[in-house]
Amino acid sequence: MMAMLAEAGPGISGEEEGPISSSSKYPGPDAPLLRVRQITKRYGARIGCADVSFDLWPGEVMGIVGESGSGKSTLLGCLSGQLRPDQGEVVFRTRTGPVDTVRMSEPDRRLLARTDWAFVHQNPRDGLRMGVSAGGNVGERLMATGARHYGRIRGSAGEWLERVEIDRGRIDDRPSQFSGGMQQRLQIARNLVSGPKLAFMDEPTGGLDVSVQARLLDLLRGLVRDMGLSAVLVTHDLAVVRLLADRLMVMKDGHVIETGLTDQVLDDPQHGYTQLLVSSVLQV
Amino acid sequence: MTDQAYNFAYLDEDTKRMIRRAILKAIAVPGYQVPFASREMPMPYGWGTGGVQVTAATLLPTDRLKVIDQGADDTTNAVSIRKFFQRTAGVATTERTAEATLIQTRHRIPETPLTEEQILVYQVPIPEPMRFLEPRETETRRIHALADYGLMQVRLYEDIARHGEIATSYAYPVEVACRYVMDPSPIPKFDNPKMNDCPAIQLFGAGREQRIYAVPPYTRVVSLDFDDHPFRASKASHDCAICGASDSYLDEVITDDAGGRMFVCSDTDYCAARAERGE
Numbered sequence: 318m319m320a321m322l323a324e325a326g327p328g329i330s331g332e333e334e335g336p337i338s339s340s341s342k343y344p345g346p347d348a349p350l351l352r353v354r355q356i357t358k359r360y361g362a363r364i365g366c367a368d369v370s371f372d373l374w375p376g377e378v379m380g381i382v383g384e385s386g387s388g389k390s391t392l393l394g395c396l397s398g399q400l401r402p403d404q405g406e407v408v409f410r411t412r413t414g415p416v417d418t419v420r421m422s423e424p425d426r427r428l429l430a431r432t433d434w435a436f437v438h439q440n441p442r443d444g445l446r447m448g449v450s451a452g453g454n455v456g457e458r459l460m461a462t463g464a465r466h467y468g469r470i471r472g473s474a475g476e477w478l479e480r481v482e483i484d485r486g487r488i489d490d491r492p493s494q495f496s497g498g499m500q501q502r503l504q505i506a507r508n509l510v511s512g513p514k515l516a517f518m519d520e521p522t523g524g525l526d527v528s529v530q531a532r533l534l535d536l537l538r539g540l541v542r543d544m545g546l547s548a549v550l551v552t553h554d555l556a557v558v559r560l561l562a563d564r565l566m567v568m569k570d571g572h573v574i575e576t577g578l579t580d581q582v583l584d585d586p587q588h589g590y591t592q593l594l595v596s597s598v599l600q601v
Numbered sequence: 602m603t604d605q606a607y608n609f610a611y612l613d614e615d616t617k618r619m620i621r622r623a624i625l626k627a628i629a630v631p632g633y634q635v636p637f638a639s640r641e642m643p644m645p646y647g648w649g650t651g652g653v654q655v656t657a658a659t660l661l662p663t664d665r666l667k668v669i670d671q672g673a674d675d676t677t678n679a680v681s682i683r684k685f686f687q688r689t690a691g692v693a694t695t696e697r698t699a700e701a702t703l704i705q706t707r708h709r710i711p712e713t714p715l716t717e718e719q720i721l722v723y724q725v726p727i728p729e730p731m732r733f734l735e736p737r738e739t740e741t742r743r744i745h746a747l748a749d750y751g752l753m754q755v756r757l758y759e760d761i762a763r764h765g766e767i768a769t770s771y772a773y774p775v776e777v778a779c780r781y782v783m784d785p786s787p788i789p790k791f792d793n794p795k796m797n798d799c800p801a802i803q804l805f806g807a808g809r810e811q812r813i814y815a816v817p818p819y820t821r822v823v824s825l826d827f828d829d830h831p832f833r834a835s836k837a838s839h840d841c842a843i844c845g846a847s848d849s850y851l852d853e854v855i856t857d858d859a860g861g862r863m864f865v866c867s868d869t870d871y872c873a874a875r876a877e878r879g880e
Contacts, residue, residue, distance in 0.1 A: 467828075
């Protein structure tokens with residue numbers, strides 16, 4: 318089956334998808350935004366992640382949870398084009414039609430990564446240019462896609478700073494002068510300024526204290542709802558997925574061991590490991 | 602007098618051949634930084650080791666060499682490099698831009714328009730225009746390969762955000778032949794327009810960084826800018842105190858410790874020729 322799909326190439330849906338995606342070559346707006354099939358990444362003999370498949374629908378947030386070393390970040394890297402999977406396909410529905418992002422050319426993938434995609438790193442230092450002002454950080458995506466009008470670039474940068482609750486007056490300050498929470502919000506603004514359809518988030522609240530976490534989660538929830546953003550959210554914090562994610566995938570040793578609606582998985586875990594994970598959460 | 606202990610123009614023939622191959626490749630791909638096996642030269646890095654190697658590889662016994670440093674023919678760097686080639690190659694030298702066939706320059710383009718008969722060799726300290734924004738060489742090479750130059754624009758954005766205008770006044774980034782973004786070496790941005798559609802061959806040598814790049818004759822060279830902050834070739838708003846020229850790039854010279862100063866042409870040949878003609 319896999320071999321057949323690979324031969325058919327991007328743009329042609331598999332039959333197992335049901336009536337929606339098999340009905341036409343270029344599916345309508347109710348088709349999945351991201352179709353992940355049999356993603357496998359090995360590090361030598363060891364497994365990073367194995368045989369992961371799922372669909373992500375427009376406006377949906379998929380949470381991936383699991384302990385350290387379970388393959389969450391490897392999977393996210395493969396999905397977002399930062400790592401090359403050994404096997405499998407990641408079909409993203411672009412403005413012109415579905416494309417397998419694993420096999421697309423690097424310039425195309427880079428263009429996608431700064432228009433339709435967003436990537437929020439756990440450590441804002443990885444996602445920001447620390448030596449460049451907040452406005453320059455937010456404006457970079459616009460300039461990279463051809464914006465050449467300083468006034469307009471600065472205007473949208475200021476607008477986005479306000480949307481992530483950073484005072485417009487700090488537009489010329491460098492991120493190094495910002496607090497951890499502000500840096501994380503700046504990173505989000507920098508990513509969302511191009512109006513992406515899909516955000517990859519790697520522990521977006523990691524390293525922040527709980528009250529700052531709560532504000533950030535609130536902000537993210539608002540943005541996801543307002544922009545109709547889909548997201549793949551990797552975290553080990555079950556409270557974060559409870560708030561943000563519609564669906565949940567639990568990973569262990571590189572394999573997905575349980576999937577389902579977030580509330581269903583958290584309230585009625587079936588797999589032994591998921592039960593352990595849920596019961597390990599400290600209660601205040 | 603040529604010093605017979607050296608090969609013509611100091612470098613051995615194999616080295617010159619290697620450098621010429623790099624130069625040919627650089628001319629074939631305008632603005633692209635070609636790596637080359639830069640040699641130790643008998644002068645410190647930062648004194649023009651790259652420019653000297655390019656000059657040595659392109660020099661012919663019939664050439665007439667001019668060397669300038671910040672526009673001047675009589676400063677330490679210019680005098681020592683000129684003497685170096687007088688001694689090791691025995692070529693004729695001149696201070697007149699119009700008479701020279703090969704001009705090695707540090708940080709200026711002569712005011713006198715260049716011709717098809719001439720080669721201009723620049724000394725380059727840092728060939729990578731994005732070095733201070735992106736420290737990883739692997740990443741800057743990828744950016745060049747994919748022509749993914751948003752980052753360059755960020756540099757100019759930062760300038761306007763901080764200073765209200767594009768304050769970069771030298772080493773102002775240019776786009777060559779609608780493809781590669783290039784560091785024009787630390788020439789003042791006043792000289793940038795002279796690179797565009799220039800009849801002479803322009804070669805750039807960075808010795809420490811081991812890169813050669815080039816702009817072939819009659820090539821489009823555009824300075825980067827914003828629609829609402831267009832590129833402006835700026836200079837001090839004075840006339841030359843010696844020759845009275847209003848169209849040449851000026852140096853500010855402090856004349857005493859009481860705030861006295863004068864503005865004079867940075868191009869000494871241009872200034873002297875004008876003064877001689879009594880303009």
